[in-house]
Amino acid sequence: MPQHVQQIQPAPEQVQPPAQNFITIAPAAPGFGWGKAAGMLFAVLIPAGLVAYANHLVFPESSWIALGMIITTCGIAGIFAMASSYATRKVRVR
DSSP states (O other), X not given: OOTTSOOOOOOOOOOOOOOOOHHHHSOSSSSSOHHHHHHHIIIIIHHHHHHHHHHHHXXXXXXXXXXXXXXXXXXXXXXXXXXXXXXXXXXXHO
């Protein structure tokens, strides 16, 4: 066969992506998994809601300011919970 003629390669089979189900959409291992979500719910969000409710009953005039502070605290806790998966191996081992 002459060098200037290229050999035609057969077309590769088209690979179908795996079926998406609930488990593959939200995996538990990397990133913000179900364990962190449950921990965030029970350790931060439920107590924050109870504090906001109790504060509204005791101090109804200032409950909006306290609610803003609680929302800010929950947001910062969420950022730290999501960013904790980006820690280096040396930090995680300790």
